[in-house]
Amino acid sequence: MAGPDRVVAVRGRPAVIRYVVRRLLLAVPTLAGIVVLVFCLLHLAPGSPVSALGAESGRRVSGRAAIEMRRLYGLDRPLPERFGKWISRVVRLDLGESFVDRRPVGERIREALPYTLTLNGLALFLTLAIAIPLGVEAGGRPESVFDRISGAALFALYSTPSFWAALLLQTLFSVKLRWLPLYGVSSDPEAAGMPGLLDRLAHLALPVVCLTYGSLAFYARLVRAGVAEARSADYVLAARARGLSRREALWKHAFRNALLPLITLLGLVLPGLLSGSVIIERIFAWPGLGRLYFDSILSRDYPVVLALSLIGAVATLAVTLAADIAYAVADPRVRDGTGP
């Protein structure tokens, strides 16, 4: 048995490496594009031709901010020079300092990051923990009662604006029933041990639910579609013919084959969650990145806005890239160079 395995290994490795290298090379122009696009956003800021238009139509920008922008980004300099400066700052990871409190942007982001990671991490975990079994069961029996009911429920969730859901849940659980706090991180930041943890979890409950259900509806429909397509494939029928139970055939064969494309689509969930964070963190006064971004937009704190846009996009690119590479390593067709 050692023979064929070795052949695959020898034949497989260059194909995987070729794929990974190609994928990484393709990411370079994308990364460059992200930097350029953020640079363009900067041109909507004060001191640029666009903002002059803005001043006319009544959107005023404080003189100090405008002067600051000119000094920081050299907006009176010619375009290529400005772009060069911007690139060199980005490469040195120099994110500048906040206009609001003059502290380094990196410091403000580090403060907010744990809150967003907690919220989005829990939401992502719940999304996968619910979407996968739901999608596999529904996809395993298309058009069954379970499929129809879960399909309709997911469809309704998919069409529900998160801010509306948040307001309704607050009304029900915080105002009427008084089970959960309206907003905030904790009622008593000093509380430690079990009571402190429970208090924090109670504060997390509603924001996590509001952030989860949208991506849950999105992802469960993808899982369902993948499994529904795979279930009639020959290898699933063969597994059934070999005497595997319906459940085993579904999870071990149909789902595992549907899983691969789902891994790459997971990369698209991240920007969705970050978008959701902006609204949810605002409603629930949650001091994470989404709230920092929104507050920075309102206070025209451009260095923070640009830094967060850049970080959000680069993080998404990194996750997508990692997912694509994981896909290549996991899929024998890509690994051996025998498939698409």
Place this chain on the structure above:
Amino acid sequence: MSGSAGRFFRLLPGSGRVALGIVVGLWIVAAFSPVASRSASDIRLENRLLPPSTAHLFGTDDLGRDLFARVVVATPISLAIGLTAAAVSLLVGFAVGGLSGYLGGAVDLLLSRLVEVVLCFPVLFLLLALAAFLPPSPAAIILAIGLTTWPGDARYARAEILKAKSLDYTRAAKVAGASTSRILLRHLLPNVLAPLLVSAAFGVAWAILAEAALSFLGVGLPAPATSWGGILSAAPAYIEQAWWMALFPGLALFLTVSAYNLLAEGLRRASTERGGYR
């Protein structure tokens, strides 16, 4: 084209027909909405925060205005912004995706990178930056939504064009010496009309949601104009006293968004003709 359009709608599943009915109903409400404009802007502080009753079906808001009238008056604004923003997104998306898929090669590689770049940004990040930094106007909101959502349409259009490109009639047209623009407009466009329609319906749902989110966050339409999101933005401050301020405008939004989504789903089923959605 009208014959095939009729056939298309006969193929619509029941849920899609219901959704179409709701959409038509919403546009009728929108057409007659000026009737309610007087009571929608009638500020009576003695009537503030009244719960729903026969006099005020949806209750009243913090300034004593009738919420039902306000929701009705907001209908054409939310619908029109959704429709135009989706049109901008479709136009840009299908132009980029179509060219990318049809021309292939270096153009495809370049345009695909562009699509990937925009897709990397959390939509709301870009949307907020554009909406807040551009001078406030309905046009700015429409542009902001259209310019952030087109990559999805572009990917869809590219895939459809790639499919249609390999078909015999396209090759025949090419052999017969038709120009690129002629092939694109006369041969490929009619064949991507169904996917275009599906994309458009999903796009309208998304654009209405996006506008509502912006207005809810306070960076949407400037003051006198009101959309459902704008009405909802007053709700959090009164969440302990007036649940109706949150419930009803959101219900209108939910109804509209699900109707457009359901219609899109139905159109997709009808266009694949196989039944059973994918």
